[in-house]
Amino acid sequence: MVSQAVTIVLLLAGAGFFLAGTLGLLRFPDVYTRLHSLTKADNVGLGLMAAGLAVQAESWAAIGKIALIWLLVLLASATGAHLVARSALRKGIKPWTL
Amino acid sequence: MDVMSLAANWTFDGLLALALLWVGWRVLASTNLFKGIVFFIAFGLLVALSWVRLEAPDVALAEAAIGAGLTGALLLAALSRLRRRQDSAQASDQPLDAETSRTARLSLGTQALLIVFSAVLFVCLGTAFLSLPPLTPGLGPQVAEQLSASGVTNPVTAVLLNFRAYDTLLEMGVLFLALVAVWSLSPAPAQLVTAPGSILISFVRVLVPIVVLAATYLLWIGAYAPGGAFQAGAVLAAAVVLILLAGENTMPAGSTWPLRATLSLGLGVFVAVGMSLMGMGRSFLDFPTDQAGNLILLIEVAATVSIGVTLAALFLGGQPQRGSPK
Amino acid sequence: MTVFYLGLALFLLLTLFAGMWRILRGPDDADRMLAAQLFGTTAVAILLLLAEAMDTPALRDVSLVFALLAAVAVVAFVRLSWSPTADNTRNDG
Protein backbone atom coordinates (compact mmCIF):
# COMPACT_ATOMS: atom_id res chain seq x y z
CA MET A 1 0.00 0.00 0.00
CA VAL A 2 2.86 2.39 0.81
CA SER A 3 4.37 1.82 -2.61
CA GLN A 4 1.03 2.56 -4.24
CA ALA A 5 0.72 5.82 -2.32
CA VAL A 6 4.25 6.80 -3.36
CA THR A 7 3.41 6.04 -7.00
CA ILE A 8 0.21 8.06 -6.89
CA VAL A 9 1.94 11.08 -5.37
CA LEU A 10 4.85 10.98 -7.83
CA LEU A 11 2.60 10.50 -10.86
CA LEU A 12 0.29 13.35 -9.85
CA ALA A 13 3.28 15.63 -9.30
CA GLY A 14 4.66 14.66 -12.70
CA ALA A 15 1.30 15.32 -14.37
CA GLY A 16 1.30 18.74 -12.73
CA PHE A 17 4.61 19.56 -14.41
CA PHE A 18 3.23 18.44 -17.78
CA LEU A 19 0.25 20.73 -17.25
CA ALA A 20 2.56 23.61 -16.28
CA GLY A 21 4.80 22.93 -19.28
CA THR A 22 1.85 23.01 -21.66
CA LEU A 23 0.44 26.17 -20.06
CA GLY A 24 3.86 27.79 -20.39
CA LEU A 25 4.09 26.76 -24.02
CA LEU A 26 0.72 28.37 -24.65
CA ARG A 27 1.04 31.48 -22.49
CA PHE A 28 4.70 32.55 -22.47
CA PRO A 29 5.60 35.45 -24.75
CA ASP A 30 8.61 34.33 -26.82
CA VAL A 31 10.56 31.31 -27.98
CA TYR A 32 13.13 31.47 -25.16
CA THR A 33 10.59 31.51 -22.34
CA ARG A 34 8.60 28.76 -24.05
CA LEU A 35 11.77 26.67 -24.23
CA HIS A 36 12.17 27.18 -20.51
CA SER A 37 8.69 25.92 -19.66
CA LEU A 38 8.81 23.04 -22.10
CA THR A 39 12.06 21.62 -20.77
CA LYS A 40 10.49 21.50 -17.30
CA ALA A 41 7.92 19.05 -18.56
CA ASP A 42 10.66 17.03 -20.30
CA ASN A 43 13.00 16.92 -17.34
CA VAL A 44 11.01 17.10 -14.12
CA GLY A 45 7.58 15.99 -15.31
CA LEU A 46 8.78 12.86 -17.05
CA GLY A 47 11.36 12.27 -14.29
CA LEU A 48 8.69 12.21 -11.57
CA MET A 49 6.44 9.98 -13.65
CA ALA A 50 9.29 7.60 -14.43
CA ALA A 51 10.16 7.43 -10.72
CA GLY A 52 6.54 6.74 -9.82
CA LEU A 53 6.24 3.94 -12.37
CA ALA A 54 9.65 2.47 -11.47
CA VAL A 55 8.30 1.84 -7.95
CA GLN A 56 5.70 -0.50 -9.50
CA ALA A 57 8.04 -2.12 -12.03
CA GLU A 58 8.26 -5.92 -11.99
CA SER A 59 12.05 -6.27 -12.28
CA TRP A 60 15.34 -4.39 -12.05
CA ALA A 61 15.64 -4.64 -15.82
CA ALA A 62 12.35 -2.80 -16.20
CA ILE A 63 13.54 -0.10 -13.78
CA GLY A 64 16.73 0.23 -15.79
CA LYS A 65 14.74 0.61 -19.02
CA ILE A 66 12.51 3.30 -17.51
CA ALA A 67 15.59 5.16 -16.23
CA LEU A 68 17.23 4.90 -19.66
CA ILE A 69 14.13 6.31 -21.33
CA TRP A 70 14.17 9.29 -18.98
CA LEU A 71 17.90 9.92 -19.52
CA LEU A 72 17.46 9.76 -23.30
CA VAL A 73 14.64 12.30 -23.19
CA LEU A 74 16.81 14.54 -20.96
CA LEU A 75 19.63 14.37 -23.48
CA ALA A 76 17.34 15.05 -26.43
CA SER A 77 15.52 17.94 -24.80
CA ALA A 78 18.72 19.61 -23.58
CA THR A 79 20.30 19.35 -27.04
CA GLY A 80 17.13 20.41 -28.82
CA ALA A 81 16.66 23.40 -26.52
CA HIS A 82 20.27 24.47 -27.06
CA LEU A 83 20.02 24.17 -30.84
CA VAL A 84 16.75 26.09 -31.07
CA ALA A 85 17.93 28.84 -28.71
CA ARG A 86 21.26 29.24 -30.52
CA SER A 87 19.61 29.44 -33.92
CA ALA A 88 17.06 31.90 -32.60
CA LEU A 89 19.81 34.17 -31.26
CA ARG A 90 21.75 33.97 -34.53
CA LYS A 91 18.65 34.77 -36.49
CA GLY A 92 18.37 37.92 -34.39
CA ILE A 93 15.22 37.06 -32.43
CA LYS A 94 15.33 39.35 -29.39
CA PRO A 95 14.60 37.83 -25.99
CA TRP A 96 11.41 39.19 -24.45
CA THR A 97 11.78 41.96 -21.86
CA LEU A 98 9.27 43.84 -19.76
CA MET B 1 -13.88 -4.99 -16.34
CA ASP B 2 -15.66 -2.56 -14.07
CA VAL B 3 -17.62 0.47 -15.19
CA MET B 4 -14.92 3.00 -14.33
CA SER B 5 -12.19 1.41 -16.37
CA LEU B 6 -14.60 0.73 -19.22
CA ALA B 7 -15.52 4.41 -19.26
CA ALA B 8 -11.86 5.46 -19.13
CA ASN B 9 -11.00 3.13 -22.02
CA TRP B 10 -13.87 4.38 -24.16
CA THR B 11 -13.08 8.02 -23.48
CA PHE B 12 -9.42 7.50 -24.34
CA ASP B 13 -10.16 5.69 -27.60
CA GLY B 14 -12.93 8.06 -28.63
CA LEU B 15 -10.82 11.17 -28.01
CA LEU B 16 -7.81 9.66 -29.77
CA ALA B 17 -9.91 8.76 -32.83
CA LEU B 18 -11.42 12.26 -32.96
CA ALA B 19 -7.95 13.78 -32.60
CA LEU B 20 -6.67 11.64 -35.48
CA LEU B 21 -9.36 13.08 -37.75
CA TRP B 22 -8.85 16.66 -36.60
CA VAL B 23 -5.06 16.56 -36.88
CA GLY B 24 -5.28 14.76 -40.24
CA TRP B 25 -7.52 17.57 -41.46
CA ARG B 26 -5.12 20.22 -40.13
CA VAL B 27 -2.18 18.48 -41.85
CA LEU B 28 -3.93 18.79 -45.19
CA ALA B 29 -5.69 22.12 -44.77
CA SER B 30 -2.92 24.26 -43.26
CA THR B 31 -2.10 27.11 -45.64
CA ASN B 32 1.50 27.11 -44.43
CA LEU B 33 3.27 23.96 -45.55
CA PHE B 34 5.68 23.95 -42.61
CA LYS B 35 2.73 24.04 -40.22
CA GLY B 36 1.26 21.09 -42.06
CA ILE B 37 4.49 19.12 -41.65
CA VAL B 38 4.63 19.78 -37.89
CA PHE B 39 1.02 18.62 -37.66
CA PHE B 40 2.06 15.55 -39.63
CA ILE B 41 4.77 14.76 -37.06
CA ALA B 42 2.14 15.06 -34.32
CA PHE B 43 -0.18 12.90 -36.44
CA GLY B 44 2.43 10.13 -36.66
CA LEU B 45 2.66 10.19 -32.88
CA LEU B 46 -1.12 9.82 -32.48
CA VAL B 47 -1.14 6.97 -35.03
CA ALA B 48 1.51 5.14 -33.00
CA LEU B 49 -0.66 5.56 -29.88
CA SER B 50 -3.64 4.17 -31.83
CA TRP B 51 -1.66 1.05 -32.72
CA VAL B 52 -0.90 0.59 -29.04
CA ARG B 53 -4.61 0.78 -28.30
CA LEU B 54 -5.38 -1.71 -31.09
CA GLU B 55 -3.02 -4.17 -29.35
CA ALA B 56 -0.47 -4.06 -32.15
CA PRO B 57 2.80 -3.15 -30.38
CA ASP B 58 4.85 -4.41 -33.34
CA VAL B 59 3.17 -1.91 -35.65
CA ALA B 60 3.40 0.80 -32.98
CA LEU B 61 7.18 0.31 -32.89
CA ALA B 62 7.46 0.63 -36.67
CA GLU B 63 5.17 3.66 -36.73
CA ALA B 64 7.07 5.33 -33.87
CA ALA B 65 10.37 5.00 -35.71
CA ILE B 66 9.12 5.82 -39.21
CA GLY B 67 5.98 7.91 -38.87
CA ALA B 68 7.12 10.19 -36.09
CA GLY B 69 10.86 10.22 -36.89
CA LEU B 70 11.95 9.52 -40.46
CA THR B 71 8.99 10.77 -42.50
CA GLY B 72 9.04 14.09 -40.65
CA ALA B 73 12.76 14.54 -41.39
CA LEU B 74 12.19 13.57 -45.05
CA LEU B 75 9.41 16.11 -45.47
CA LEU B 76 11.36 18.87 -43.70
CA ALA B 77 14.37 18.24 -45.95
CA ALA B 78 12.20 18.30 -49.09
CA LEU B 79 10.47 21.52 -48.01
CA SER B 80 13.75 23.29 -47.29
CA ARG B 81 15.10 22.28 -50.73
CA LEU B 82 11.92 23.51 -52.40
CA ARG B 83 12.08 26.86 -50.65
CA ARG B 84 15.79 27.34 -51.29
CA ARG B 85 15.38 26.73 -55.00
CA GLN B 86 12.43 29.09 -55.12
CA ASP B 87 14.55 31.72 -53.38
CA SER B 88 17.38 31.29 -55.85
CA ALA B 89 15.05 31.34 -58.84
CA GLN B 90 13.87 34.90 -58.32
CA ALA B 91 13.49 35.41 -62.06
CA SER B 92 10.41 33.24 -62.16
CA ASP B 93 7.32 35.21 -63.08
CA GLN B 94 5.09 32.78 -61.21
CA PRO B 95 4.20 33.75 -57.66
CA LEU B 96 6.96 32.43 -55.42
CA ASP B 97 4.89 31.64 -52.39
CA ALA B 98 2.76 29.27 -54.38
CA GLU B 99 2.20 27.20 -51.25
CA THR B 100 -0.66 29.43 -50.22
CA SER B 101 -2.66 29.20 -53.45
CA ARG B 102 -4.21 25.84 -52.91
CA THR B 103 -7.42 25.08 -54.65
CA ALA B 104 -7.42 28.19 -56.80
CA ARG B 105 -7.62 26.14 -59.98
CA LEU B 106 -10.85 24.41 -59.03
CA SER B 107 -14.16 26.11 -59.67
CA LEU B 108 -16.66 26.24 -56.81
CA GLY B 109 -18.87 23.71 -58.59
CA THR B 110 -16.06 21.20 -58.98
CA GLN B 111 -15.12 21.65 -55.36
CA ALA B 112 -18.70 21.08 -54.21
CA LEU B 113 -18.90 17.99 -56.37
CA LEU B 114 -15.67 16.70 -54.87
CA ILE B 115 -16.96 17.26 -51.33
CA VAL B 116 -20.22 15.44 -52.09
CA PHE B 117 -18.29 12.57 -53.66
CA SER B 118 -16.03 12.34 -50.58
CA ALA B 119 -19.04 12.30 -48.24
CA VAL B 120 -20.74 9.55 -50.26
CA LEU B 121 -17.51 7.55 -50.31
CA PHE B 122 -17.21 7.89 -46.53
CA VAL B 123 -20.74 6.62 -45.98
CA CYS B 124 -20.22 3.71 -48.41
CA LEU B 125 -16.95 2.61 -46.85
CA GLY B 126 -18.41 2.95 -43.34
CA THR B 127 -21.41 0.82 -44.32
CA ALA B 128 -19.09 -1.75 -45.87
CA PHE B 129 -17.10 -1.96 -42.64
CA LEU B 130 -20.27 -2.29 -40.55
CA SER B 131 -21.64 -5.04 -42.78
CA LEU B 132 -18.61 -7.27 -42.26
CA PRO B 133 -19.53 -10.48 -40.44
CA PRO B 134 -19.05 -9.66 -36.76
CA LEU B 135 -17.31 -12.76 -35.44
CA THR B 136 -14.49 -13.77 -37.73
CA PRO B 137 -11.69 -15.65 -36.03
CA GLY B 138 -9.26 -14.28 -38.65
CA LEU B 139 -5.99 -16.02 -39.32
CA GLY B 140 -4.89 -15.80 -35.68
CA PRO B 141 -5.72 -19.42 -34.77
CA GLN B 142 -3.97 -20.77 -37.88
CA VAL B 143 -0.84 -18.77 -37.08
CA ALA B 144 -0.94 -19.98 -33.45
CA GLU B 145 -1.28 -23.58 -34.65
CA GLN B 146 1.81 -23.43 -36.89
CA LEU B 147 3.85 -21.16 -34.63
CA SER B 148 5.95 -23.97 -33.14
CA ALA B 149 7.21 -24.87 -36.63
CA SER B 150 8.20 -21.30 -37.54
CA GLY B 151 11.43 -21.00 -35.54
CA VAL B 152 10.26 -17.93 -33.59
CA THR B 153 7.56 -17.36 -30.98
CA ASN B 154 6.46 -13.83 -31.91
CA PRO B 155 3.54 -14.43 -34.31
CA VAL B 156 4.14 -11.21 -36.27
CA THR B 157 7.77 -12.12 -36.95
CA ALA B 158 6.68 -15.65 -37.86
CA VAL B 159 4.26 -14.22 -40.45
CA LEU B 160 6.78 -11.71 -41.80
CA LEU B 161 9.77 -14.00 -42.17
CA ASN B 162 8.36 -17.49 -42.46
CA PHE B 163 4.69 -17.84 -43.44
CA ARG B 164 4.68 -14.85 -45.76
CA ALA B 165 8.41 -14.52 -46.41
CA TYR B 166 7.73 -13.73 -50.09
CA ASP B 167 6.04 -10.46 -49.01
CA THR B 168 9.08 -9.44 -47.06
CA LEU B 169 11.48 -10.46 -49.82
CA LEU B 170 9.56 -8.40 -52.36
CA GLU B 171 9.39 -5.53 -49.92
CA MET B 172 13.17 -5.51 -49.69
CA GLY B 173 13.06 -5.36 -53.48
CA VAL B 174 10.71 -2.35 -53.38
CA LEU B 175 13.06 -0.51 -51.01
CA PHE B 176 16.01 -1.29 -53.27
CA LEU B 177 14.17 -0.15 -56.42
CA ALA B 178 13.01 3.06 -54.74
CA LEU B 179 16.62 3.92 -53.97
CA VAL B 180 17.74 3.06 -57.52
CA ALA B 181 15.04 5.38 -58.86
CA VAL B 182 16.01 8.21 -56.47
CA TRP B 183 19.67 7.84 -57.43
CA SER B 184 18.84 7.97 -61.12
CA LEU B 185 16.87 11.21 -60.71
CA SER B 186 19.62 13.46 -59.38
CA PRO B 187 22.90 13.64 -57.50
CA ALA B 188 22.53 14.15 -53.75
CA PRO B 189 22.12 17.88 -53.15
CA ALA B 190 24.47 19.52 -50.69
CA GLN B 191 22.32 20.95 -47.99
CA LEU B 192 24.32 21.77 -44.87
CA VAL B 193 26.62 24.74 -44.76
CA THR B 194 26.64 25.84 -41.14
CA ALA B 195 28.96 24.31 -38.57
CA PRO B 196 27.08 21.85 -36.38
CA GLY B 197 28.54 23.15 -33.12
CA SER B 198 30.22 21.08 -30.44
CA ILE B 199 27.03 20.30 -28.50
CA LEU B 200 25.31 18.67 -31.46
CA ILE B 201 28.48 16.69 -32.24
CA SER B 202 28.80 15.42 -28.65
CA PHE B 203 25.09 14.62 -28.58
CA VAL B 204 25.38 12.49 -31.68
CA ARG B 205 28.52 10.81 -30.34
CA VAL B 206 26.69 9.83 -27.15
CA LEU B 207 23.39 8.92 -28.75
CA VAL B 208 24.42 6.90 -31.81
CA PRO B 209 26.04 3.99 -29.92
CA ILE B 210 22.92 3.77 -27.72
CA VAL B 211 20.69 3.77 -30.81
CA VAL B 212 22.76 0.99 -32.41
CA LEU B 213 22.50 -0.99 -29.18
CA ALA B 214 18.73 -0.44 -29.07
CA ALA B 215 18.40 -1.53 -32.71
CA THR B 216 20.28 -4.73 -31.90
CA TYR B 217 17.99 -5.27 -28.92
CA LEU B 218 14.86 -4.77 -31.05
CA LEU B 219 16.21 -7.18 -33.66
CA TRP B 220 17.02 -9.83 -31.07
CA ILE B 221 13.83 -9.55 -29.06
CA GLY B 222 11.75 -9.71 -32.27
CA ALA B 223 12.01 -13.51 -32.17
CA TYR B 224 9.75 -13.75 -29.12
CA ALA B 225 8.32 -10.28 -28.38
CA PRO B 226 7.31 -7.15 -30.34
CA GLY B 227 10.27 -6.02 -32.44
CA GLY B 228 12.13 -7.26 -35.48
CA ALA B 229 14.11 -6.31 -38.55
CA PHE B 230 11.91 -3.47 -39.80
CA GLN B 231 11.70 -1.70 -36.48
CA ALA B 232 15.42 -2.18 -35.86
CA GLY B 233 16.24 -1.01 -39.39
CA ALA B 234 14.10 2.10 -39.05
CA VAL B 235 15.75 2.98 -35.73
CA LEU B 236 19.17 2.43 -37.30
CA ALA B 237 18.20 4.69 -40.21
CA ALA B 238 17.33 7.47 -37.78
CA ALA B 239 20.82 7.15 -36.26
CA VAL B 240 22.44 7.47 -39.69
CA VAL B 241 20.24 10.48 -40.46
CA LEU B 242 21.42 12.10 -37.22
CA ILE B 243 25.04 11.51 -38.23
CA LEU B 244 24.36 13.05 -41.63
CA LEU B 245 22.66 16.05 -40.03
CA ALA B 246 25.56 16.60 -37.62
CA GLY B 247 28.14 16.59 -40.41
CA GLU B 248 29.15 19.72 -42.26
CA ASN B 249 28.98 17.85 -45.51
CA THR B 250 26.51 15.12 -46.38
CA MET B 251 28.67 13.60 -49.10
CA PRO B 252 30.55 10.47 -48.08
CA ALA B 253 33.96 10.75 -49.71
CA GLY B 254 35.82 7.98 -51.48
CA SER B 255 34.70 4.81 -53.17
CA THR B 256 31.00 3.99 -53.10
CA TRP B 257 31.28 0.22 -53.39
CA PRO B 258 31.04 -0.50 -49.63
CA LEU B 259 27.86 1.57 -49.61
CA ARG B 260 26.48 -0.30 -52.62
CA ALA B 261 27.33 -3.65 -51.04
CA THR B 262 25.56 -2.70 -47.79
CA LEU B 263 22.49 -1.53 -49.70
CA SER B 264 22.14 -4.85 -51.53
CA LEU B 265 23.09 -7.06 -48.56
CA GLY B 266 19.52 -7.63 -47.30
CA LEU B 267 18.07 -8.61 -50.66
CA GLY B 268 21.20 -10.66 -51.50
CA VAL B 269 21.19 -12.72 -48.30
CA PHE B 270 17.42 -13.26 -48.56
CA VAL B 271 17.72 -14.62 -52.11
CA ALA B 272 20.87 -16.61 -51.29
CA VAL B 273 19.15 -18.36 -48.37
CA GLY B 274 16.13 -19.14 -50.55
CA MET B 275 18.27 -20.49 -53.37
CA SER B 276 20.43 -22.66 -51.14
CA LEU B 277 17.25 -24.18 -49.67
CA MET B 278 16.27 -25.05 -53.24
CA GLY B 279 19.73 -26.61 -53.70
CA MET B 280 18.96 -28.85 -50.71
CA GLY B 281 15.82 -30.13 -52.43
CA ARG B 282 13.29 -27.88 -50.66
CA SER B 283 11.13 -25.09 -52.07
CA PHE B 284 12.30 -21.49 -52.22
CA LEU B 285 12.26 -20.03 -48.66
CA ASP B 286 10.81 -23.24 -47.20
CA PHE B 287 12.76 -23.32 -43.95
CA PRO B 288 13.46 -26.68 -42.24
CA THR B 289 11.87 -26.49 -38.77
CA ASP B 290 15.05 -27.14 -36.79
CA GLN B 291 17.06 -24.45 -38.66
CA ALA B 292 14.25 -21.92 -39.18
CA GLY B 293 15.21 -19.78 -36.16
CA ASN B 294 18.84 -19.41 -37.27
CA LEU B 295 17.99 -18.74 -40.90
CA ILE B 296 15.43 -16.11 -39.90
CA LEU B 297 17.99 -14.42 -37.67
CA LEU B 298 20.57 -14.43 -40.49
CA ILE B 299 18.11 -12.85 -42.93
CA GLU B 300 16.97 -10.35 -40.31
CA VAL B 301 20.49 -9.16 -39.48
CA ALA B 302 21.25 -8.52 -43.16
CA ALA B 303 17.83 -6.93 -43.70
CA THR B 304 18.22 -4.62 -40.68
CA VAL B 305 21.54 -3.25 -41.92
CA SER B 306 20.23 -2.79 -45.46
CA ILE B 307 16.94 -1.19 -44.36
CA GLY B 308 18.81 1.22 -42.08
CA VAL B 309 21.29 2.32 -44.75
CA THR B 310 18.69 2.40 -47.55
CA LEU B 311 16.26 4.59 -45.60
CA ALA B 312 19.09 6.96 -44.69
CA ALA B 313 20.25 7.05 -48.33
CA LEU B 314 16.69 7.87 -49.36
CA PHE B 315 16.84 10.78 -46.92
CA LEU B 316 19.88 12.14 -48.82
CA GLY B 317 17.59 12.55 -51.82
CA GLY B 318 20.00 11.55 -54.58
CA GLN B 319 23.09 9.64 -55.53
CA PRO B 320 26.13 10.53 -53.40
CA GLN B 321 28.95 11.81 -55.58
CA ARG B 322 32.29 10.03 -55.49
CA GLY B 323 34.82 11.84 -53.34
CA SER B 324 32.89 15.06 -53.51
CA PRO B 325 34.85 17.88 -51.86
CA LYS B 326 33.54 19.78 -48.90
CA MET C 1 -4.77 1.42 -10.04
CA THR C 2 -5.54 0.64 -13.71
CA VAL C 3 -8.18 3.34 -13.82
CA PHE C 4 -5.73 5.78 -12.22
CA TYR C 5 -3.05 5.07 -14.86
CA LEU C 6 -5.59 5.32 -17.65
CA GLY C 7 -7.00 8.54 -16.23
CA LEU C 8 -3.54 10.10 -16.08
CA ALA C 9 -2.84 8.97 -19.66
CA LEU C 10 -6.11 10.62 -20.66
CA PHE C 11 -5.07 13.79 -18.85
CA LEU C 12 -1.74 13.86 -20.69
CA LEU C 13 -3.56 13.28 -23.99
CA LEU C 14 -5.68 16.35 -23.20
CA THR C 15 -2.58 18.51 -22.49
CA LEU C 16 -1.23 17.29 -25.84
CA PHE C 17 -4.40 18.48 -27.58
CA ALA C 18 -4.07 21.84 -25.81
CA GLY C 19 -0.53 22.13 -27.13
CA MET C 20 -1.87 21.88 -30.70
CA TRP C 21 -2.91 25.50 -30.31
CA ARG C 22 0.75 26.51 -30.43
CA ILE C 23 1.19 24.75 -33.78
CA LEU C 24 -1.88 26.58 -35.09
CA ARG C 25 -0.73 29.98 -33.87
CA GLY C 26 3.05 29.84 -34.31
CA PRO C 27 4.06 32.63 -34.86
CA ASP C 28 7.47 31.36 -35.81
CA ASP C 29 8.38 27.94 -37.21
CA ALA C 30 10.47 27.35 -34.07
CA ASP C 31 7.41 27.74 -31.81
CA ARG C 32 5.62 25.03 -33.78
CA MET C 33 8.63 22.75 -33.56
CA LEU C 34 8.77 23.23 -29.76
CA ALA C 35 5.18 22.00 -29.50
CA ALA C 36 6.15 18.90 -31.50
CA GLN C 37 9.01 18.24 -29.12
CA LEU C 38 6.72 18.53 -26.10
CA PHE C 39 4.34 16.07 -27.78
CA GLY C 40 7.17 13.57 -28.11
CA THR C 41 7.87 13.71 -24.38
CA THR C 42 4.16 13.52 -23.58
CA ALA C 43 3.84 10.44 -25.79
CA VAL C 44 6.73 8.81 -23.90
CA ALA C 45 4.90 9.40 -20.61
CA ILE C 46 1.55 8.21 -22.02
CA LEU C 47 3.17 5.00 -23.29
CA LEU C 48 4.83 4.32 -19.92
CA LEU C 49 1.43 4.75 -18.25
CA LEU C 50 -0.31 2.55 -20.82
CA ALA C 51 2.36 -0.14 -20.32
CA GLU C 52 1.09 -0.41 -16.73
CA ALA C 53 -2.60 0.14 -17.49
CA MET C 54 -2.74 -2.40 -20.33
CA ASP C 55 -0.26 -4.71 -18.61
CA THR C 56 1.91 -4.85 -21.74
CA PRO C 57 5.59 -4.34 -20.88
CA ALA C 58 6.42 -4.25 -24.63
CA LEU C 59 4.98 -0.73 -24.70
CA ARG C 60 8.09 0.42 -22.84
CA ASP C 61 10.04 -0.48 -25.97
CA VAL C 62 7.76 1.77 -28.03
CA SER C 63 8.41 4.47 -25.47
CA LEU C 64 12.16 3.77 -25.75
CA VAL C 65 12.02 4.27 -29.53
CA PHE C 66 10.24 7.60 -29.05
CA ALA C 67 12.88 8.66 -26.51
CA LEU C 68 15.72 7.64 -28.84
CA LEU C 69 14.30 9.55 -31.78
CA ALA C 70 12.97 12.52 -29.79
CA ALA C 71 15.69 14.79 -31.19
CA VAL C 72 15.59 13.75 -34.87
CA ALA C 73 12.82 16.14 -35.92
CA VAL C 74 14.26 19.11 -33.99
CA VAL C 75 17.79 18.51 -35.28
CA ALA C 76 16.48 18.18 -38.85
CA PHE C 77 14.53 21.40 -38.39
CA VAL C 78 17.44 23.41 -37.00
CA ARG C 79 19.96 22.06 -39.50
CA LEU C 80 17.82 22.14 -42.63
CA SER C 81 15.01 24.65 -42.37
CA TRP C 82 16.00 27.15 -39.78
CA SER C 83 19.73 27.66 -39.94
CA PRO C 84 20.70 31.35 -39.74
CA THR C 85 22.45 31.28 -43.11
CA ALA C 86 19.73 29.33 -44.86
CA ASP C 87 19.23 32.19 -47.29
CA ASN C 88 22.69 32.28 -48.85
CA THR C 89 23.43 28.61 -49.23
CA ARG C 90 25.02 27.04 -52.26
CA ASN C 91 22.58 25.50 -54.61
CA ASP C 92 24.07 22.72 -56.64
CA GLY C 93 21.21 20.25 -56.43
Next chain:
Amino acid sequence: MTATMAYATAGIGLFVLGLYALSAYTHLLRKVIALNIMASGIFLVFGAIAHRAPGQGADPVPHALVITGVVVAVSATALALALMLRIQAETGQPRLPDETSD
Protein backbone atom coordinates in the same frame (compact mmCIF):
# COMPACT_ATOMS: atom_id res chain seq x y z
CA MET D 1 -15.92 -3.47 -30.26
CA THR D 2 -16.72 0.20 -29.66
CA ALA D 3 -13.08 1.23 -29.52
CA THR D 4 -12.41 -0.72 -32.69
CA MET D 5 -15.28 1.08 -34.41
CA ALA D 6 -13.81 4.45 -33.40
CA TYR D 7 -10.48 3.67 -35.05
CA ALA D 8 -12.15 2.19 -38.13
CA THR D 9 -14.25 5.34 -38.55
CA ALA D 10 -11.17 7.52 -38.11
CA GLY D 11 -9.30 5.39 -40.65
CA ILE D 12 -12.06 5.64 -43.26
CA GLY D 13 -12.37 9.37 -42.58
CA LEU D 14 -8.63 9.89 -43.04
CA PHE D 15 -8.69 7.95 -46.31
CA VAL D 16 -11.49 10.14 -47.65
CA LEU D 17 -9.85 13.36 -46.40
CA GLY D 18 -6.59 12.36 -48.06
CA LEU D 19 -8.35 11.50 -51.32
CA TYR D 20 -10.07 14.89 -51.30
CA ALA D 21 -6.79 16.72 -50.70
CA LEU D 22 -5.03 14.64 -53.34
CA SER D 23 -7.55 15.76 -55.96
CA ALA D 24 -8.10 19.34 -54.81
CA TYR D 25 -4.53 20.60 -54.25
CA THR D 26 -1.99 21.17 -56.98
CA HIS D 27 1.18 21.52 -54.88
CA LEU D 28 2.99 18.21 -55.14
CA LEU D 29 4.25 18.24 -51.54
CA ARG D 30 0.61 18.46 -50.45
CA LYS D 31 -0.25 15.54 -52.69
CA VAL D 32 2.57 13.46 -51.16
CA ILE D 33 1.39 14.28 -47.64
CA ALA D 34 -2.20 13.47 -48.68
CA LEU D 35 -1.07 10.05 -49.92
CA ASN D 36 0.59 9.43 -46.55
CA ILE D 37 -2.60 10.35 -44.71
CA MET D 38 -4.58 7.99 -46.96
CA ALA D 39 -2.11 5.21 -46.26
CA SER D 40 -2.40 5.76 -42.49
CA GLY D 41 -6.18 5.58 -42.83
CA ILE D 42 -6.03 2.28 -44.71
CA PHE D 43 -3.60 0.84 -42.14
CA LEU D 44 -5.91 1.85 -39.29
CA VAL D 45 -8.85 0.07 -40.95
CA PHE D 46 -6.61 -3.01 -41.24
CA GLY D 47 -5.77 -2.71 -37.55
CA ALA D 48 -9.44 -2.35 -36.63
CA ILE D 49 -10.38 -5.45 -38.65
CA ALA D 50 -7.53 -7.39 -37.01
CA HIS D 51 -8.90 -6.37 -33.61
CA ARG D 52 -12.53 -7.40 -34.15
CA ALA D 53 -12.46 -10.94 -32.87
CA PRO D 54 -13.25 -10.42 -29.18
CA GLY D 55 -11.28 -11.84 -26.33
CA GLN D 56 -8.46 -13.59 -28.16
CA GLY D 57 -6.12 -10.69 -28.95
CA ALA D 58 -5.39 -9.32 -32.36
CA ASP D 59 -4.79 -11.16 -35.62
CA PRO D 60 -1.04 -11.06 -36.41
CA VAL D 61 -1.35 -11.37 -40.21
CA PRO D 62 -2.77 -7.86 -40.85
CA HIS D 63 -0.16 -6.49 -38.42
CA ALA D 64 2.63 -8.02 -40.49
CA LEU D 65 1.06 -6.63 -43.68
CA VAL D 66 0.83 -3.16 -42.13
CA ILE D 67 4.49 -3.23 -41.03
CA THR D 68 5.44 -4.08 -44.61
CA GLY D 69 3.13 -1.31 -45.79
CA VAL D 70 4.62 1.30 -43.46
CA VAL D 71 8.12 0.67 -44.81
CA VAL D 72 6.91 0.65 -48.43
CA ALA D 73 5.04 3.90 -47.76
CA VAL D 74 8.14 5.67 -46.47
CA SER D 75 10.26 4.54 -49.45
CA ALA D 76 7.51 5.56 -51.87
CA THR D 77 7.33 8.93 -50.11
CA ALA D 78 11.06 9.43 -50.55
CA LEU D 79 10.79 8.58 -54.26
CA ALA D 80 7.81 10.90 -54.70
CA LEU D 81 9.68 13.75 -53.02
CA ALA D 82 12.70 13.21 -55.29
CA LEU D 83 10.38 13.27 -58.32
CA MET D 84 8.79 16.47 -57.03
CA LEU D 85 12.18 18.16 -56.69
CA ARG D 86 13.12 17.01 -60.20
CA ILE D 87 9.87 18.41 -61.62
CA GLN D 88 10.57 21.67 -59.86
CA ALA D 89 14.09 21.73 -61.29
CA GLU D 90 12.71 21.19 -64.80
CA THR D 91 9.67 23.47 -64.73
CA GLY D 92 10.36 25.86 -61.87
CA GLN D 93 7.11 24.86 -60.16
CA PRO D 94 6.39 22.03 -57.70
CA ARG D 95 3.30 21.11 -59.73
CA LEU D 96 2.40 18.70 -62.48
CA PRO D 97 2.94 20.36 -65.87
CA ASP D 98 -0.72 20.32 -66.90
CA GLU D 99 -1.68 22.01 -63.66
CA THR D 100 1.02 24.70 -63.98
CA SER D 101 0.08 26.31 -67.29
CA ASP D 102 -2.25 29.26 -67.12
